Amino acid sequence: MFMHLAQTAKPKIETANKPLLNLSRRGFVGAGTGLALAVTLGACSQNKPETLAQAAAPIPDNSNIDIGPLVLISIAADGRTQITNPRSEMGQQVITTVAQMIADELDVPWDDLFIKQAVGDKKYGDQNTDGSTSVRNHFDRFRMAGASMRQMLTQAAANEWGVDISECTSELGVITHSSGKTLTYGDVSEAAGKLDVPAEDTVTLKTRSQWRYIGKDKPSYTISDVIRGKGTFGIDVRVPDMLYAVIARPPALFGKVKSLDDTAALAVPGVTQVVKMKEPEGEAPGFQQLGGVAVIATDTWAAIQGREALKIEWDAGPHKNYNSKTYAQELMATARQPGENKFKRGDVTKALSSAETMISADYYAAHLSQSPMEPPAATAQWTGDNVEIWACTQNPQAAQSTVAQICGVPDENVTVHVTLLGGGFGRKSKPDFVVEAALLAREVGKPVKVTWTREDDIKHGYFHSVSAQHMKGGLDKDGNVTAVLHRTVFPSINSTFGPSDQGSDFELSLGATDNPWNVPNMAVEVGKANSHIRIGWLRSVANVYHVFANQSFAAELAHAAGKDPKAFLMDIIGPDRIIDFSKDGVTYPNYGASLDEHPVDTKRLKAVLDKAATMAKWGRDVPKGHGLGIAVHRSFLAYVATAIEVAVDADGNISFPGIWSAVDAGTVVSPDNTKSQIEGGTLFGISNALYGEITATNGAVDQSNFPDWRVMRMAEAPHVFETHIMESEAPPAGVGEPGTPPAAPALANAIFAATGQRLRAMPLLGQNDRLDMSKVGEG
Amino acid sequence: MAITLKINGKNENVTAAEGTPLLWVLRDHLGMTGTKFGCGVAQCGACTVHVDGTPIRSCITAHEDVEDSDIVTIEGASGKVADAIRGAWEELAVPQCGYCQAGQIMSATALLVTNKSPSDDDIDAAMSGNICRCATYVRIRKAIKEAAKAVY
Ligand code: FES
Ligand code: FES
Numbered sequence: 008m009f010m011h012l013a014q015t016a017k018p019k020i021e022t023a024n025k026p027l028l029n030l031s032r033r034g035f036v037g038a039g040t041g042l043a044l045a046v047t048l049g050a051c052s053q054n055k056p057e058t059l060a061q062a063a064a065p066i067p068d069n070s071n072i073d074i075g076p077l078v079l080i081s082i083a084a085d086g087r088t089q090i091t092n093p094r095s096e097m098g099q100q101v102i103t104t105v106a107q108m109i110a111d112e113l114d115v116p117w118d119d120l121f122i123k124q125a126v127g128d129k130k131y132g133d134q135n136t137d138g139s140t141s142v143r144n145h146f147d148r149f150r151m152a153g154a155s156m157r158q159m160l161t162q163a164a165a166n167e168w169g170v171d172i173s174e175c176t177s178e179l180g181v182i183t184h185s186s187g188k189t190l191t192y193g194d195v196s197e198a199a200g201k202l203d204v205p206a207e208d209t210v211t212l213k214t215r216s217q218w219r220y221i222g223k224d225k226p227s228y229t230i231s232d233v234i235r236g237k238g239t240f241g242i243d244v245r246v247p248d249m250l251y252a253v254i255a256r257p258p259a260l261f262g263k264v265k266s267l268d269d270t271a272a273l274a275v276p277g278v279t280q281v282v283k284m285k286e287p288e289g290e291a292p293g294f295q296q297l298g299g300v301a302v303i304a305t306d307t308w309a310a311i312q313g314r315e316a317l318k319i320e321w322d323a324g325p326h327k328n329y330n331s332k333t334y335a336q337e338l339m340a341t342a343r344q345p346g347e348n349k350f351k352r353g354d355v356t357k358a359l360s361s362a363e364t365m366i367s368a369d370y371y372a373a374h375l376s377q378s379p380m381e382p383p384a385a386t387a388q389w390t391g392d393n394v395e396i397w398a399c400t401q402n403p404q405a406a407q408s409t410v411a412q413i414c415g416v417p418d419e420n421v422t423v424h425v426t427l428l429g430g431g432f433g434r435k436s437k438p439d440f441v442v443e444a445a446l447l448a449r450e451v452g453k454p455v456k457v458t459w460t461r462e463d464d465i466k467h468g469y470f471h472s473v474s475a476q477h478m479k480g481g482l483d484k485d486g487n488v489t490a491v492l493h494r495t496v497f498p499s500i501n502s503t504f505g506p507s508d509q510g511s512d513f514e515l516s517l518g519a520t521d522n523p524w525n526v527p528n529m530a531v532e533v534g535k536a537n538s539h540i541r542i543g544w545l546r547s548v549a550n551v552y553h554v555f556a557n558q559s560f561a562a563e564l565a566h567a568a569g570k571d572p573k574a575f576l577m578d579i580i581g582p583d584r585i586i587d588f589s590k591d592g593v594t595y596p597n598y599g600a601s602l603d604e605h606p607v608d609t610k611r612l613k614a615v616l617d618k619a620a621t622m623a624k625w626g627r628d629v630p631k632g633h634g635l636g637i638a639v640h641r642s643f644l645a646y647v648a649t650a651i652e653v654a655v656d657a658d659g660n661i662s663f664p665g666i667w668s669a670v671d672a673g674t675v676v677s678p679d680n681t682k683s684q685i686e687g688g689t690l691f692g693i694s695n696a697l698y699g700e701i702t703a704t705n706g707a708v709d710q711s712n713f714p715d716w717r718v719m720r721m722a723e724a725p726h727v728f729e730t731h732i733m734e735s736e737a738p739p740a741g742v743g744e745p746g747t748p749p750a751a752p753a754l755a756n757a758i759f760a761a762t763g764q765r766l767r768a769m770p771l772l773g774q775n776d777r778l779d780m781s782k783v784g785e786g
Numbered sequence: 787m788a789i790t791l792k793i794n795g796k797n798e799n800v801t802a803a804e805g806t807p808l809l810w811v812l813r814d815h816l817g818m819t820g821t822k823f824g825c826g827v828a829q830c831g832a833c834t835v836h837v838d839g840t841p842i843r844s845c846i847t848a849h850e851d852v853e854d855s856d857i858v859t860i861e862g863a864s865g866k867v868a869d870a871i872r873g874a875w876e877e878l879a880v881p882q883c884g885y886c887q888a889g890q891i892m893s894a895t896a897l898l899v900t901n902k903s904p905s906d907d908d909i910d911a912a913m914s915g916n917i918c919r920c921a922t923y924v925r926i927r928k929a930i931k932e933a934a935k936a937v938y
Contacts, residue, residue: 098883098920227879227881230875231876233888234872234887234891235861235872236859236861236888239819240819243819245817306802306810306814308802308810309806379885380832380883380885380917380918380919381883427883427884429885430885430920431883432919461826461827683879683882686925687882691921694921713830714827714829718919720914721910721913721923721926722911724921725923725924726927727924728924
């Protein structure tokens with residue numbers, strides 16, 4: 008089989024290093040015996056497919072090829088095709104999607120495909136699986152890799168026949184000459200591997216109508232394993248002689264161990280060692296380990312028991328005065344003061360003062376934890392100055408370079424194997440847990456797996472930022488909006504990496520400075536905020552709080568104007584147009600994409616809004632206690648509108664008779680999977696909106712596990728969830744994150760429609776299980 | 787403490803400290819990593835296995851307490867109900883990351899063995915101990931109903 012398995016001399020990896028999957032579920036019978044592999048996977052000796060490589064021609068140095076075909080595709084003499092997936096699989100079915108893009112252009116039978124997971128290596132180009140980028144940023148490159156390889160194979164056949172390539176066609180792994188003679192891809196793969204990779208402008212991509220796999224639902228590559236308990240996640244990795252570690256980390260950021268008594272811990276059966284962790288350096292945590300004390304044991308449970316028995320006195324560190332309650336009040340006070348202008352159109356101050364009606368509202372959203380179902384876990388094994396790592400990481404190259412830097416070895420000494428991820432949501436793009444494993448394995452002199460318990464995950468995360476926002480709006484006598492002011496204050500993600508006392512332009516562009524409203528006087532301002540815990544990105548990032556505020560406020564303005572919220576939203580978005588935010592003084596990053604390819608198009612925004620409203624039968628009579636809410640937003644280049652029907656009973660219990668979502672993500676590679684991501688993204692947003700709150704006392708996070716960090720469960724899930732994908736030939740947009748932003752405001756708007764209560768602070772339920780019905784009717 | 791556990795019809799000799807939860811015996815001692823760790827405090831259901839046919843949370847079950855029982859894990863779940871559940875899970879593409887799904891399948895299988903046609907309320911009651919952070923709940927609910935139809 009691919010990758011180094013039991014038959015190799017290398018350390019036997021029982022699970023993590025198996026081929027992630029095998030599409031047809033056929034084994035590689037006889038693999039390694041006489042395979043003539045032509046095109047190999049490039050020079051990554053740590054992870055090369057041993058059995059194939061043994062039979063292979065010398066490995067070409069492909070490092071100058073940016074996601075060229077040679078690093079992504081190899082074809083054996085018998086036609087089996089291996090695709091190397093460079094992206095991290097965390098539930099978005101990226102393995103399947105990448106295979107769809109490459110195999111379509113390569114034109115091979117789906118059942119001939121085998122997938123190998125790439126290690127972290129620059130030669131694969133960008134591997135950071137974050138920002139909903141796997142399709143939107145790599146659609147052309149993955150297709151180009153498949154098409155280039157197809158052209159090389161066809162050229163090799165033409166050479167063998169001594170004919171011109173124009174006389175040859177290829178389909179499903181077979182090359183045919185106009186005379187009728189044929190060769191398979193396998194027949195010519197060795198010769199093809201010796202050809203130069205063709206220049207991109209000589210390669211023709213398929214037309215849409217020729218697509219075989221793109222835009223079709225292909226079965227998930229991982230499903231067959233995961234429903235049998237077979238997939239290998241980071242926490243499942245096992246290496247012979249491995250020890251298990253859990254770590255007691257300082258309660259507050261940059262806290263230190265003042266004194267340690269490990270006598271009782273060492274007496275716990277199974278505990279072999281107690282190790283003081285290297286402390287993080289500098290003032291910004293970055294991706295460093297957090298320090299603390301590790302307990303090493305012969306199984307995870309013994310390590311957990313050993314940690315319980317540690318007696319540690321902590322030096323609380325520089326953030327010991329952080330109390331999230333006081334901090335929230337400070338944020339709110341800042342939001343009520345003028346901040347630095349980041350978007351300026353017309354004269355908001357003047358327009359507000361001359362408005363017929365002026366309303367204002369304060370919004371708050373608490374810190375959140377990503378809490379992927381699989382907590383962070385990583386395994387490391389050193390051989391001399393080289394370390395091999397297996398981890399559920401969203402960003403293997405960052406893991407590689409951070410480990411190299413902190414351990415003081417060159418990048419090439421660090422091999423990061425990417426396992427399946429039991430969810431990521433942004434948490435696993437920060438490789439602090441990988442660094443911990445590497446440090447401990449070196450210290451202990453044996454392979455070590457670090458497992459984060461749920462308490463560790465919730466207490467020591469990279470938290471989604473807390474925020475306070477203040478909005479003001481002016482209406483004229485006909486209920487038209489004349490002015491909108493949006494002030495936002497939140498500690499920035501940048502604070503994790505260096506000095507920062509204010510939200511960044513990038514974060515502001517997520518839901519604040521990208522406001523598409525056609526209002527003559529508008530301003531966005533940002534205020535100062537320092538951070539005291541690690542801030543990190545979480546699914547859809549700053550869109551969560553910004554869109555909660557301004558899509559709630561749109562409904563509040565509609566209410567003040569006495570208009571239907573959906574019709575009102577259509578109105579303030581205004582006429583069909585392409586928006587240029589630079590006119591309002593905004594340098595708009597557009598999620599890293601070009602505005603020519605991905606313009607901000609109000610026509611598409613209104614189309615999804617209309618569609619979601621139609622799906623929800625907007626305007627219908629709903630039973631007493633029910634309410635419909637709606638919100639729309641463009642994020643990660645995709646347009647999503649969501650309508651939510653809530654039912655609130657007399658006791659304040661909330662349920663969801665239905666949720667309807669319309670998404671325009673441009674060209675969609677994998678339709679049902681896109682729907683699945685919109686469902687998941689929406690419910691993730693609702694779960695956080697209803698219950699999500701991380702608080703801190705004296706710098707330490709108060710919550711610890713699912714009892715006090717509450718997430719949505721089956722009984723709270725909607726009974727109907729319909730997603731509509733808009734037909735589009737626009738370039739692909741993201742789908743993993745865009746479902747989340749409209750969820751919270753659509754929910755708050757629905758609760759208002761049902762009860763007359765306008766909830767402006769997330770979590771919407773506060774510390775309660777249900778809505779406080781004494782406040783019904785209080786706008 | 788050396789004891790013998792009967793797991794998926796096979797006797798397994800285990801030496802683990804007294805009180806070690808079945809979850810860690812399965813995962814760390816026996817290498818059966820299909821059963822997952824999600825919380826350790828019986829709150830998420832990722833660690834669900836069957837003990838004498840009943841779904842339990844293996845993270846809070848001391849392994850010595852199930853010495854004389856029939857233990858079935860995701861790796862060994864079989865029979866017409868488990869097959870129907872898996873079939874429906876594939877048909878409706880239920881899993882996203884898949885991490886919670888072993889637990890979901892063990893809970894759903896136990897439900898369908900005793901309840902031929904579960905209502906939404908029955909599903910809520912049986913499945914609310916299983917968290918899915920990817921929030922595949924809508925598909926799980928549908929798949930349980932599909933599986934019920936397929937098997938009965
Ligand atoms: S790990 Fe046992 S219920 Fe969560
Ligand atoms: S599928 Fe990811 S947690 Fe359920």
